[in-house]
Amino acid sequence: MSLSPTNFIATRVLRRPTTLSARAAQRLAAGPLDAVTLMRDVCQVARLQVDAAERMAIALLGSHEEFAQLPSGHWAMRVAACTVDGQADVPTLTPVRGLQATVAEAAMADHAFPTACIPSLSQIDFAVVDVETTGTRAGGADRVTEIAIAQVRNGAVAEVYSQLVNPERSIPLHITALTQITWTMVRDQPVFRQIAHEVSSRLAGHVFTAHNAAFDWRFVSEELTRSSGQALAGPRLCTVRLARVFLPQLSRRSLDHVTHYFGIAIGARHRAAGDAVATAEVLLRLLRVAEDQGIGTWTALDRMLRTPASRRSQSASDRRRRAFPLPVSQDDIA
DSSP states (O other): OEEOTTTSSOBEEEEOOSSHHHHHHHHHTTSOBOHHHHHHHHHTOSOOOHHHHHHHHHHHHTTOTTEEEOTTSOEEETTOEEEETTEEEOOOOBOOTTOOOOOOOSSOOGGGSOGGGSOBGGGOOEEEEEEEESSSOTTTTOOEEEEEEEEEETTEEEEEEEEEOBOSSOOOHHHHHHHOOOHHHHTTSOBHHHHHHHHHHHHBTSEEEETTHHHHHHHHHHHHHHHHSEEEESOEEEHHHHHHHHOTTOSOOOHHHHHHHHTOOOSSTTSHHHHHHHHHHHHHHHHHHHHHTTOOBHHHHHHHHHSOGGGSOOOHHHHHHHHSOOOOOSOOOO
C-alpha cells in the first residue's frame, strides 16, 4: 500500500468487514487510533474504560503481524508505507508482542510517519456533505431526500454536486415545512441506489466533512450499505467541533451562528446545496484560523481536536491578555 500526501487521508467505500480484526484494519486504514476509540468502534460498545480498551486491543490485535503499536500507545497498520522520491519508505512501528499498553494521551505525532507523507491542510481535498432526510433515524425507517457534495480543493470550492432523491417513503409534514421538499418534488427522482456510484466516486479521495458530521455520515453510509452492501471508511471532519475549538467566543455553533460570525450568506437554508456550500466556506475560514495558530497539518489538527479543552494550549490572544497586569485594588508597595 503506497501513501502520498494526496491519498494519505481519504474517504473510501468498503464492504463491511465480517471479523473483529477486519473491522480494526478498516478503521486503521485511515491512520492510527487510540485503544479506546478503536475498541469502541470495533466491538461496538458505547462506553469503555481506558484500561479495559488497552487489554482488549492487545488480546485482539497483538497476535496479528499487520498491526503495531506506536510509542504514543496508538494502534496502526504495519503495512502503511510511503513512497518518497520513488522509494518505498516504511515507518518504524513498535511491535505489539510483549509490550504493555500505555495510556494514549494524544493523537499520532507528525514524526510517526516520514515528512513527505504528512499532508498539509492545503494539500488535503475535502468533500463537504449535507443531506436532507425524512427524519433522524439513519438505521431505521428514515431516508435521504436530498444530498449535496461540495468538493474543496486548493483552498476553494471546486465543484458542487446536488441531487434530490426519492426516499421510497412518505415525507412527514414537519420535514416538508423545514426543508420545503415535498413528495411531488422527489417522486420522479432517482432512488439512492441509482446515484450510489456517483456519490461514492465524489467522496473517494476526500476527507468527509459536514456540520455535525456524525449525522450526515450515518445517513450516507446507511444508504450505501443498503444499496450496494458497502459502507464508508476513512476520516471525517466536523465543522461544529472545529468551531468549538477555534471559535470559543461563540455561545452557539449552529450553521446559522457560525456563518453569521464569518459573514457568509447561505443560498438556501435547509436545502442540501445551500447548506453544503455554506459549510464549505465555513471550513475554509476555520482552517485559516487553525493555520494562523500554527496548526498546518492534518495530524496537528487531529491532535488538537482530540485534546480535552482543559489541556489545549492557550491561544495567542489568551497569552496576550494574561500578559497585561490586573487592575490594582490596593497599594501593597508603600
